[in-house]
Amino acid sequence: MDPLTRRQSEILGFIRQHIAGHGMPPTRAEIVQAFGFRSLTAAEDHLRALARKGAIELMPGTSRGIRVVADDPAPAAANDDDALPLVGRVAAGVPITAVEQIESWYRIDRHLFHPQPDFLLRVQGWSMRDAGILPDDLLAVQRVETAENGQIVVARIGDEVTVKRFQRSGSIVRLLPANPDFAPIRIDLRQQELAIEGRAVGLLRTGGFALA
Amino acid sequence: MDPLTRRQSEILGFIRQHIAGHGMPPTRAEIVQAFGFRSLTAAEDHLRALARKGAIELMPGTSRGIRVVADDPAPAAANDDDALPLVGRVAAGVPITAVEQIESWYRIDRHLFHPQPDFLLRVQGWSMRDAGILPDDLLAVQRVETAENGQIVVARIGDEVTVKRFQRSGSIVRLLPANPDFAPIRIDLRQQELAIEGRAVGLLRTGGFALA
DNA sequence: GAAGTAACTGTACGTAAATACAGTGATCCG
DNA sequence: CGGATCACTGTATTTACGTACAGTTACTTC
Missing domain, CATH: 1.10.10.10 (Winged helix-like DNA-binding domain superfamily/Winged helix DNA-binding domain)
Known part of the structure; x- marks a missing residue:
């Protein structure tokens, strides 16, 4: 303002x-x-x-x-049963849900989602457009360490956090965008580290729908 | 009293x-x-x-x-400041927010949205796919009677309720889908009646992200 | 069975309220 | 110096809104 x-x-x-x-x-x-x-x-x-x-x-x-x-x-309180933290910008290597990373809390009926989310993450960029995930959407994420093929995950490669569809075969993981304008990310687990921060279980769009 | x-x-x-x-x-x-x-x-x-x-x-x-x-x-839920009604199937000509139409209430921080919504509506079909609005999403809707060009509205033509992008010039209103597989709806206000039930101000996806 | 209350339709009218247009000074800023 | 922003005055026009009046239908109550 x-x-x-x-x-x-x-x-x-x-x-x-x-x-x-x-x-x-x-x-x-x-x-x-x-x-x-x-x-x-x-x-x-x-x-x-x-x-x-x-x-x-x-x-x-x-x-x-x-x-x-x-x-x-x-400001909903951290101890509110039905509050979810909005995770902000993610800094160097720090786990995404570290207390310092939390921007604010929002009161939302957790049981709305299946399965239940642990935190919200603001989406950046258009890479998941065709999955109906747009910039500035709030992604409801459940904290998990591993993912199944086909799931949409929040992954961290070094300091970079990204939302992509997960696909693994052997030690090769592909993080697939849902937008032909973006290239898949290919990771060899023997050479690079990949941290799964969580799994998308829902989405919250709080702004209006301006013309794209 | x-x-x-x-x-x-x-x-x-x-x-x-x-x-x-x-x-x-x-x-x-x-x-x-x-x-x-x-x-x-x-x-x-x-x-x-x-x-x-x-x-x-x-x-x-x-x-x-x-x-x-x-x-x-x-009514415990209806009085909750931070509760939104989920509007169900819409019956013949009845205003969408008629009390009888309400399926259930969900507790959501209203202040998350700008402007603030009045109810939730379950999305049917793929016609707004490219606006990131997918089937079974819950659309957060603010009750308004008129719309500006470009806004995504909940409109009713007779008994049919639809979510589309609004475009009006003179007495001709076009309800534009966000998906090339669907055709725009053209309405001449001099011949047909069109009721604007509300304006999309947000979205809630409660299910996971299965493979499309 | 007359009287009352609830829940409406339909028309009409005056005013409360939003809003456009045309100005006036005063201040700040590159 | 010209141009923007701020903080107003004054007038005019339209429309949004409140509200009165005259009915209708159905259901209750004395």
């Missing part, structure tokens, strides 16, 4: 306060009255600015169509 | 749900649409009844001037 000006913060504060107190967002007129403006456009301009900076969302043609974007993602 | 009738409870539930999902109380028109009424007065009557019985408070002359008074913990 872009930084707000002093005035914009006051407006945002008023919106929050109004929702808390009245159970609904304010109208332009109510903002005007609260701040002593003499023109509706003053309120409109502020709302546009706040929307542009991502602090609020405006719903065109809708009365009181203001939604405060939650910048405080309701 | 006086006891509510079955229908009145449903209305109250919808108001709660709307506030939770949209951050503001519904208008009369939104209630009418949600329940499939054909007259604004139906909604008005219910609101009056709920106000008379003390379940809500109405603020005269104020758009969305509905305040839920009681915080009775009636």
